[in-house]
Amino acid sequence: xxxxLVGLPIATFIWATxxxxxxxAFGNVAPFWSGALHILVSxxxxxxxxxxxxxxxxxxxxxxxxxxxxxxxxxxxxxxTGDALSAFAPVGAIAAGLIAATGIKPEGLPLQVLCIxxxxxxxxxxxxxxxxxxxxxxxxxxxxxxxxxALLVFEALEQKLPLARRVIGAWVAAIGLLLAAxxxxx
Amino acid sequence: MHxxxxxxxxxxxxxxxxxxxxxxxxxxxxxxxxxxxHPLGGLDHLLAMxxxxxxxxxxxxxxxxxLPVTFPLVMVAGGVLGIFAIPVPGVEEGIxxxxxxxxxxxxxAWRAPVAIAVTIIAIFALFHGHxxxxxxxxxxxxxxxxxxxxxxxxxxxxxxxxxxWLLGMRSGAWILRGIGLLIAMTGLWIMAGSPALA
Numbered sequence: 361x362x363x364x365l366v367g368l369p370i371a372t373f374i375w376a377t378x379x380x381x382x383x384x385a386f387g388n389v390a391p392f393w394s395g396a397l398h399i400l401v402s403x404x405x406x407x408x409x410x411x412x413x414x415x416x417x418x419x420x421x422x423x424x425x426x427x428x429x430x431x432x433x434x435x436x437x438x439x440x441t442g443d444a445l446s447a448f449a450p451v452g453a454i455a456a457g458l459i460a461a462t463g464i465k466p467e468g469l470p471l472q473v474l475c476i477x478x479x480x481x482x483x484x485x486x487x488x489x490x491x492x493x494x495x496x497x498x499x500x501x502x503x504x505x506x507x508x509x510a511l512l513v514f515e516a517l518e519q520k521l522p523l524a525r526r527v528i529g530a531w532v533a534a535i536g537l538l539l540a541a542x543x544x545x546x
Numbered sequence: 547m548h549x550x551x552x553x554x555x556x557x558x559x560x561x562x563x564x565x566x567x568x569x570x571x572x573x574x575x576x577x578x579x580x581x582x583x584h585p586l587g588g589l590d591h592l593l594a595m596x597x598x599x600x601x602x603x604x605x606x607x608x609x610x611x612x613l614p615v616t617f618p619l620v621m622v623a624g625g626v627l628g629i630f631a632i633p634v635p636g637v638e639e640g641i642x643x644x645x646x647x648x649x650x651x652x653x654x655a656w657r658a659p660v661a662i663a664v665t666i667i668a669i670f671a672l673f674h675g676h677x678x679x680x681x682x683x684x685x686x687x688x689x690x691x692x693x694x695x696x697x698x699x700x701x702x703x704x705x706x707x708x709x710x711w712l713l714g715m716r717s718g719a720w721i722l723r724g725i726g727l728l729i730a731m732t733g734l735w736i737m738a739g740s741p742a743l744a
Contacts, residue, residue: 403578403690403693403694407693461615461619523611523615526611527611527614527700529615530619531696533622534619534621534625535696537619537622538622538625538626538629538679538682538692539692541622541626541629542629542682542692545630
């Protein structure tokens with residue numbers, strides 16, 4: 361399963377960039393980096409990724425791997441809708457943040473729903489302006505890297521500072537709730 | 547101890563680098579910096595946030611971590627009231643009072659029961675949140691602004707908890723109580739309208 365987790369984004373990248381790579385050594389992969397950077401420069405996307413990593417760090421590794429794939433797939437799909445779902449972007453941060461803050465360990469369907477929500481919100485918050493498959497591949501790859509990073513950090517913190525994920529979760533939920541209120545107002 | 551030194555150095559660097567960040571005032575970076583600087587720029591916000599952390603350190607587990615979790619979540623309630631322009635009476639006075647009250651609690655080394663401590667923090671968080679929320683709709687990049695100020699608030703809490711590590715030193719409790727007294731007196735000065743001291 362771990363091989364699948366690593367292999368899927370790499371395969372997606374190779375597949376999506378294949379036609380572009382046919383023209384020269386590197387090809388025009390600007391949309392790929394655009395997708396990746398949209399996630400990196402979106403504070404809400406990164407906050408949601410952090411909280412999702414905090415939640416996944418509390419569950420079994422095999423389940424976390426499947427959840428990671430679900431987050432990446434949702435993010436990749438929602439990227440293709442552009443900014444159509446941007447109004448719902450704070451939902452993932454609120455859900456993942458509150459679950460991390462309260463210390464609940466979700467299982468089964470609620471966990472899957474959370475992963476889909478989080479993945480969709482991460483992509484919706486990035487509001488990619490010209491979505492295509494390459495952009496989506498960039499989003500998937502960066503979601504993979506950031507989620508894995510967050511997961512490893514929270515796993516390491518679990519020993520020394522077990523409440524760190526609750527504190528971070530509260531911060532992320534606070535950001536999400538404020539932005540949800542703001543989008544309702546406008 | 548190594549982790550503590552590293553954390554303290556990082557916090558110090560973050561604070562000392564803030565003047566350099568004053569130049570970018572547009573886009574995501576500008577919104578983030580503007581939000582990040584909001585709790586740091588006002589003495590009342592800064593002292594109250596740090597006092598929450600120091601008092602938490604005095605109160606020990608579980609409150610040392612419960613307060614930084616409770617504060618941002620309740621602060622959001624105040625922030626939402628601010629976003630929707632719902633007036634809350636005496637916001638500025640409430641913020642100044644929070645500095646006095648939290649400083650006094652530290653100075654007296656008051657080990658309040660969990661429910662009372664959380665209630666006190668929640669009431670004050672509402673005032674602070676309202677002040678932040680009122681400015682949020684006008685921000686150039688609200689998403690970045692909100693992230694910046696929540697992050698800054700949390701980091702100042704952590705800085706307060708880090709200051710609370712002085713408790714482990716000989717006479718540390720007395721140093722902290724002195725800091726608490728100083729915070730309370732500054733709060734009184736703010737409540738009096740920050741008159742010139744000269």
